[in-house]
Amino acid sequence: MTAPNxxxxxxxxxxFRTESGTLPVVDDVSFTVKDREFVSLVGPSGCGKTxxxxxxxxxxxxxxxxxxxxxxxxxxxSPDRGVIFQEYGVFPWLTVxxxxxxxxxxxxxxxxxxxxxxxxxxxxxLMGLSEFRKAYPRTLSGGMRQRLAxxxxxxxxxxxxxxxxxxxxxxxxxxxxxxxxxxxxxxxEGKTVVMITHSVEEAIYLSSRVVVVSARPSRVRCIVEIPxxxxxxxxxxxxxxxxxxxxxxxxxxxxxxxxxxxxxxxxAPH
Amino acid sequence: MIxxxxxxxxxxxxxxxxxxxxxxxxxxxxxxxxxxxxxxxAQVTVRFWQLLSNGSLPLDMLISSRxxxxxxxxxxxxxxxxxxxxxxxxxxxxxxxxLVNFFRALPPIALIPLVVVYFGIGETAKVVVLFYAAxxxxxxxxxxxxxxxxxxxxxxxxxxxxTDGEIFRRVIVPLSLPHILTAxxxxxxxxxxxxxxxxLIAAQNGLGALIxxxxxxxxxxVIYLGIICIGLIAxxxxxxxxKIARRxxxxxxxxxx
Ligand SMILES: Nc1ncnc2c1ncn2[C@@H]1O[C@H](COP(=O)(O)OP(=O)(O)OP(=O)(O)O)[C@@H](O)[C@H]1O
Ligand SMILES: [Mg+2]
Numbered sequence: 001m002t003a004p005n006x007x008x009x010x011x012x013x014x015x016f017r018t019e020s021g022t023l024p025v026v027d028d029v030s031f032t033v034k035d036r037e038f039v040s041l042v043g044p045s046g047c048g049k050t051x052x053x054x055x056x057x058x059x060x061x062x063x064x065x066x067x068x069x070x071x072x073x074x075x076x077x078s079p080d081r082g083v084i085f086q087e088y089g090v091f092p093w094l095t096v097x098x099x100x101x102x103x104x105x106x107x108x109x110x111x112x113x114x115x116x117x118x119x120x121x122x123x124x125x126l127m128g129l130s131e132f133r134k135a136y137p138r139t140l141s142g143g144m145r146q147r148l149a150x151x152x153x154x155x156x157x158x159x160x161x162x163x164x165x166x167x168x169x170x171x172x173x174x175x176x177x178x179x180x181x182x183x184x185x186x187x188x189e190g191k192t193v194v195m196i197t198h199s200v201e202e203a204i205y206l207s208s209r210v211v212v213v214s215a216r217p218s219r220v221r222c223i224v225e226i227p228x229x230x231x232x233x234x235x236x237x238x239x240x241x242x243x244x245x246x247x248x249x250x251x252x253x254x255x256x257x258x259x260x261x262x263x264x265x266x267x268a269p270h
Numbered sequence: 271m272i273x274x275x276x277x278x279x280x281x282x283x284x285x286x287x288x289x290x291x292x293x294x295x296x297x298x299x300x301x302x303x304x305x306x307x308x309x310x311x312a313q314v315t316v317r318f319w320q321l322l323s324n325g326s327l328p329l330d331m332l333i334s335s336r337x338x339x340x341x342x343x344x345x346x347x348x349x350x351x352x353x354x355x356x357x358x359x360x361x362x363x364x365x366x367x368x369l370v371n372f373f374r375a376l377p378p379i380a381l382i383p384l385v386v387v388y389f390g391i392g393e394t395a396k397v398v399v400l401f402y403a404a405x406x407x408x409x410x411x412x413x414x415x416x417x418x419x420x421x422x423x424x425x426x427x428x429x430x431x432x433t434d435g436e437i438f439r440r441v442i443v444p445l446s447l448p449h450i451l452t453a454x455x456x457x458x459x460x461x462x463x464x465x466x467x468x469x470l471i472a473a474q475n476g477l478g479a480l481i482x483x484x485x486x487x488x489x490x491x492v493i494y495l496g497i498i499c500i501g502l503i504a505x506x507x508x509x510x511x512x513k514i515a516r517r518x519x520x521x522x523x524x525x526x527x
Contacts, residue, residue, distance in 0.1 A: 057429060079431035089422040093444040093521045102440070108431025136521040156430055 006160070006192050007033035007056065012065035013217075014051055025051050027217035028065070038186070038193040040203035042253055043213030043221075044260035049196045050086065052218065053162050056194060057083045069160075079108050082153030084163040090137045090148050097133040099148055100124065103156035123151035126185065143174040147181070154185070163195040167202065176234065179206060187231055200250050205236060212252045215260035224249055309491040314498070317491045327480075331499055334465055334476040340397050341468075342457045345404025349457070350450055352405075353412020363413070370413075374406040379467040391472040399468040404457040411456050415449025448522060451515045455508060462504040 014026040025048040033039045041049050054060040055067050058077040067074055069081075077083075091099050100120045104111040111119065124130045127147035137145055146166065153161065166182075167175045179202060186193065197203050203210045204226055212221040226245065228236055236242055291311050298308045321327035356363045356370070378399050389395040423445065427437050469478025477496045484492035 057425075059425065077425075077428040077431075079429070081429065083426070083429040085422060085426065087422055089420075089426040091423060091426075091441070091444075092523070093519075102427070103430035105440075106427075106431050106436055107433065138521065138523045152426075152430070 003035035003037070005032045006035050006037075006070055007194070008066075008068045008071075009052075010066050010068070012052075012055070012062045012067055014048070014055070014060065014063050015217075024217040026062075027219050029218060029220055030065075031211055031220055031223060033192060033194060036190045036192055037209065038195070038207045040195045040197055040207040040210045041213055042197060042200060042203050042210060042249070043218060044215050044253075044257040045198070046264075047213055047216045047256070047260060048218035049213060050164055053083075053164050053194065053196055056160070056162050057081060079103060079106075079156045080158050081160040081162055082156065082158035084146075084149050084153055084161070084166045086164040086168065088145050088149040090140075090145050090152070092137050095134050095136055096129055096140070096148055097124070099137070100151045100155050102152060109156045119155050123154055127151045127181070143170050143178065146170060146178060150182070150185075154189075157189075159191060161191045161193045161195075163193065165196050165198065168198065175202075180234065182206065183230070183232060200246055200253060201237065204242060204245055204249065205232065210249060212249060212256070215256050215263055221252055221256060307490065309494055313491045314494045317495050321492075321495070326475075327495075327499070330475055330477050330480050330496075331503060334469070334478065334500070335503060337393075337396055337400055337468065337476065338458070338461050338465060341400025341461050342404045342454060344397070344401045345408050345457050345461070346450070346454055349405050349408030349412055349453060350446075352409050353416055353449075353453070354446075356409070356413040357416025357419075363417075370406065370409055373402075374410065377467075378403045378464045379470070382467065382471060386471060395471050396468040396473065396476075399471070400461050400464055403460050403464040407460040408453040408457045411453040412446075412449055415452065416446060419445050448515070448519050451511060451519070455511050458504065458507050458511070462500055465500065 009029050009031050012026055012029045013024065015022045015024040017023075029052065031039075041052065043049055051060055055062055056069075056074065058074050058081070091102065094102065097120055100123055101116050103109055104116045104119060120133075121130075124133055127150065129144060129147060129151065132140065132144065137148065140148065146169075150166070167178050170178060183206065195203075195206065200210075207226050210224045210226060212224065213219070214221045224245065228239075228242070294308070295311060297303060298305055298310050318327070356366055381402065382399065385395050385398050389398050419442065423441050424437055427441050432440065465476070466478035466481060469476045470482065473479035473482075477500050481493050481496035484490075484496065
């Protein structure tokens, strides 16, 4: 008995109109994400990963094919899909607390003052930001901003979490800590997650499946099942199965990175 | 209690002013220029007390400040929405930008004959000139500011469920406030600089009129006094605005603080 499909990419292609003609960015991509699954997309820079996430977020429409959420096409952004952007986008004019409460003051998910405070307290504590509740983002470190973005997205209780290289800008230690925190939070409140990452290790450690994406235009190279059960701990990194998977996926990914590089070099003016 | 460091800081702030007064005095006594052409600081101070005690200087300052503030207020009122339109809608910007730059380049003083024809020589005419100067300098600042607002914040708000109205109120407005304050500061500078020109229009009072009347009678000390008053009031207004900005926009990252 398997969980139902929640996200379905069905022969999706996207091309953008640019000054030099049309640029195909996504080409005939099909994959599905089941309920409570954690799916990672890995692939070379500029291949079209963010574009695919933007379709899910409701910012980009497929040129052909369809993307459905619980069977319905995506009409636009909605608070049931929390998005963590590559550049976080914490609101600099609001305190940490007000950032987290931002979504709860909107008509779409309006909450009473006490409810807001409760939700805010909970995520401040979870993300280790309680001391900074009255601080403005400019005084926060990169890792703290990342946690704040996560807390703000979580506060409106989305069913889906779409993350674009959420830990890309963090140092190795903070990154590991954030990965474990994410696993811990997901363990408590199950969500269906799609994440983009450049780190094969991160993809394996967090995901239930890894989609390897080709050089531009994005095609699905292969989809790798990650068999390790949750909850996962860091010792997983040393398991021989983990290392095997890592080298297998890394080989696939390296080929695509090389192809993308070749493509970029060919496109460069001589 | 005044600490030693804040005392030092106050002293350091006074230093450049003391230097200006010293150079001014030196020029008077140096013999490089005819002493009658450069009044001493003491002469200007005497004149200051005299005009202060007969009540004419406070009145001039008040009237000029009122004209400036009216011009800036009206200019801002129109510059903010116009700046929004220009910064927000690329097509509006495409059509309006050359116009804005055309009118912005015209010196207000060159418009005075036309202003007199259309608005007479009363208070309205003076305020119109100041409004003109305020509006076109404010619009540029607003436009530049609004068009720099990063779309990421709007996207984030949308993913959290914000409607267009909510995005405007909760994202665009707070992000625009710093630019509005900058626009007001720039306008104040430009409008004070235009004040004397606007008071060329048959003004009986105001600091610009004071200066022009003094020039007719070759009262150099009064001219100096008028100029200093304009500079000081403009400085005071700018400091006040900066204080307000610091109070309300303390979330901003600053290169120096
Ligand atoms: N709105 C757009 N208009 C035109 N071209 C676009 C647009 N959005 C993206 N592109 C182009 O599509 C390609 C893929 O972009 P995308 O951001 O999806 O890549 P990515 O895989 O997320 O890369 P990275 O790993 O570097 O973030 C790029 O060549 C980009 O220039
Ligand atoms: Mg990207």
